[in-house]
Amino acid sequence: MKKTLSCLSIWLIVCTLSTQAFAQKSGKFYAFTTKGTNKKAKVVYNSSRDRFEIRLKGMRSFTYDFKRETEVTNYKGSEKLPFKAYYGSGDMFYYPDGSILICSAQGNKRVNCDKIAFVEKDQTKKAGVVFLSQDKGKVEAMNKEKITKMVVEALQSTCKIRRAIDLKDIAKMELPKEGMKNAKLLAKSMDATKAFLKRRHWKEVVVGGYLFSKEWKVIRNKNTGIILGRRFYMVGLMKKGAQCKFGYFTIRQNFNGSTFNEPFCEAHSRIYEVTCDKMQKKMGK
Incomplete structure (x- = not known):
């Protein structure tokens, strides 16, 4: 009994630490944008509604609102995402280290996932592609090549989840019965x-x-x-x-x-x- 309780306690501690490590945060963030318009941001996370409000500060101010992407979040299959997905003012991805990626949705995000590429003309809204972190060093190390790679990986990963969801429904689909012959x-x-x-x-x-x-x-x-x-x-x-x-x-x-x-x-x-x-x-x- 003591051994069981001990194992349970360890499991709860591990889960708690894991959850805390991946918990969404509010506060002041440093910003990298592909348009170079913003250096800082204020992030407000509403835990009761699982929503974000993000305000970029700089040469121009921009406000973003995001809510949880429930379709991807509720998926129970083998595919796993390395981030939490949100949508609203584009697509937003929240990573375990607390960093945030914001980009515009582009193309069909449910098929041909491996062929999704970075389309620059689709990523020009507001401040362009945005990377946020409370770690100034990570933001200073960010560049267009790295952020482009992040966007492609994020869009491809979420596309594969949606495709897996669709395939379950497609497997149930039957062809209609045949009618007259002529x-x-x-x-x-x-x-x-x-x-x-x-x-x-x-x-x-x-x-x-x-x-x-x-x-x-x-x-x-x-x-x-x-x-x-x-x-x-x-x-x-x-x-x-x-x-x-x-x-x-x-x-x-x-x-x-x-x-x-x-x-x-x-x-x-x-x-x-x-x-x-x-x-x-x-x-x-």
């Missing part, structure tokens, strides 16, 4: 969908598809009842880089009085990501 109509609908995507400069590429509707819906004039055309839905299977996706596309054929004209894509729904093995299985590959 190879000739499907081929023409696929061509119409490809033309639709090309006109709108989509980065997704259609690699397959199938008809979703069990039957087509006749379109009539509300007043006269005259047949204007028919409409049905097609599931388009697409690829964008390493991602596999699908979406519902509305296909329409106008009626000329005797026959239906060539199909064209009228609209599309939201696009969903699915695991590539499910898509390949559907395509028979």
Whole structure:
């Protein structure tokens, strides 16, 4: 019993020290900014709301507000972050040594994480990229090359967490059930969908598809009842880089009085990501 209590006490002390070492702080900080406009900052941390207010002092004054990034914080997977993530006036990262990095969010932060690079034109808001520390030596040792590397590592790390979260949902996603069979109509609908995507400069590429509707819906004039055309839905299977996706596309054929004209894509729904093995299985590959 004594041994158990002793071990428990040691564990509590270690945890307490660990928590204290990574505890957020308020106070006066030294600042490095890529625009060179500020040398000092006042940091106010609201522990009850887990929020920061940061005021940069210097040639120009800037105020930032941040709150905790709950999606990344609540992630329970194997990926771990070397900092605490916040968002608001851009992205903010709080490190175990008490230093703070502030940068602007840039690009899609949920895919192609390893390809995220420093985009200088996206990092010019307010004072630019900001590094804060109560250790004057760390701030004096900071330079543009070091802070650029920190930004890339921070954005890539948080991107990987978000991607891991998305992959859990993607794994649960199933392709819609197939509807009517009509190879000739499907081929023409696929061509119409490809033309639709090309006109709108989509980065997704259609690699397959199938008809979703069990039957087509006749379109009539509300007043006269005259047949204007028919409409049905097609599931388009697409690829964008390493991602596999699908979406519902509305296909329409106008009626000329005797026959239906060539199909064209009228609209599309939201696009969903699915695991590539499910898509390949559907395509028979």
